[in-house]
Amino acid sequence: MNKELLIQTHQRIKPFIHKTPVLTSQLLDEIAGCNVFFKCENFQKMGAFKMRGAANAILSLSDEERKGGVVTHSSGNFAQAVSLAAKKVGVKAYIVMPENAPQAKKNGVKTYGGKIIECESTAEAREFTANKIQKETKASFLHPSNQDEVIY
Template identity: 65%
Template sequence: MTQNELKDCHKLIKSHVHRTPVLTSRLLNEISGATLFFKCENFQRMGAFKMRGATCAISRLSKNQKSKGVVTHSSGNFAQALSLAAKRLGVKAYIVMPSTAPQVKKDAVKGYGGIIIECPPTLEDREKTAIQVQEEKGATFLHPSNNLDVILGQGTAALELLEDHADLDYIITPVGGGGLIAGTALAAHFYSNHCKVIGGEPFEVDDAYRSLQSGKIESNTTTNTIADGLKTQLGDINFPIIQNYVSEIIRVEEDEIISSMRLIWERMKIIIEPSCAVPFAALLREKDKFKNKKVGIILSGGNVDLKNLPF
């Protein structure tokens, strides 16, 4: 893995994604005791950072692979990201979604041009159905977080943040499947002298925290968190990157996630989803660590169900 690979990925995708703004808030600086720089991927195309990884992964396929399409299993942001990225690049996208996925998510995938294949709502069924699509259509499977091109794509958000603010002491991201934090850690490693990368994770789904402790990929027995984008677990490609380049993971309670989400809505006047509030909650939980430091926070997405707000 080299510095140039991340740079090449950024060149490859930049005409297809937004260079999202970096916002600041004097009031949130006062509350936190740190100087904060929010990288607003909630303003990204389809509303989340995953557009970056999906675009990079499809762009890197051969002409023959592109002609046969791509497939993934997801009911969340990656389903939408892959559908939109594929549409922009003229490639078919087959999206395996659990039959229980909310209609609003299915409608979004269809709106972006994705072809939905429904399956029963277990991981085993999702994987089995994706393999069937691969065999029938010859489509290339793209994992939402455990794919090197996806990881590099996600890392371009932090690359842009460091181009704008080279002297950050820390970048904090949420941790779900591990693609965003792995890409962020690579960007900080290659493009910063001293910036440390920290993950924020709910106590309710703290598999990444436990994985770093045990040295092997752990899974969750419960998924009782409002941060629905963080229920997935790390993979064998992103975990070694996280082990090498991520300083630590800070866990947060559900009420801390909700109050942080509310604070950003109220004070910054922007919409973020619960998973997106986890890094800010982590910073507020351990204020002393970040006192008087310059901290980048990746606001990962803004795809929130407005009928089901936690406040």
């Protein structure tokens, strides 16, 4: 990984994330025969590491790209992360969620200001619906797991 890119990413998202602790366990180190480190991203804003990628992806968009909002498909953590990150920068978030997504995740998306569009519970339905919204709204698509800005 490019160290310079990682530093730039950290500087970009720093105001939008919590600094989460790294914990260790002597007992688990002994059992595993090595040092084990736990990055406690459960303490991250919205409860998951996905906040980092969502914030970076949105902040990496140009002002013009942000005007149309963002769209993603996710049944949970990335949906909530995009909703919260978009809210913090004043961007509309369209979230495609399968109809059988957990209600707690849907509630989180709504609380963070995301607009939920439900679809069938297939990968094809998610992609089709997200593409449709993207065409209708000019929203920028954020892939939940296969986009450099989300990964770095």
